[in-house]
Amino acid sequence: MNSRRCINLNHRRASSPIRMCAMCGEVLNHQIPSKECSADDHAEKRKHQNMYCCDCGEYLLETQD
Numbered sequence: 001m002n003s004r005r006c007i008n009l010n011h012r013r014a015s016s017p018i019r020m021c022a023m024c025g026e027v028l029n030h031q032i033p034s035k036e037c038s039a040d041d042h043a044e045k046r047k048h049q050n051m052y053c054c055d056c057g058e059y060l061l062e063t064q065d
């Protein structure tokens with residue numbers, strides 16, 4: 001059981017439009033295949049202040065390259 005509280009509304013949906021939660025990195029929808037992201041993809045997501053990649057679940061804020 002995961003007791004972590006996340007305010008992302010996608011957790012409440014029966015089927016999320018994205019695979020991973022951008023705020024906690026948990027898988028929201030197992031039916032969406034995970035993507036292989038490029039550095040550019042992740043740079044773009046960082047601009048939107050996502051903590052985690054919603055496609056592959058990688059933590060975005062630690063690596064700043």
Ligand SMILES: [Zn+2]
Nearest residue numbers: 006008021024
């Ligand atoms: Zn979440």
Ligand SMILES: [Zn+2]
Nearest residue numbers: 037053055056
């Ligand atoms: Zn990614």
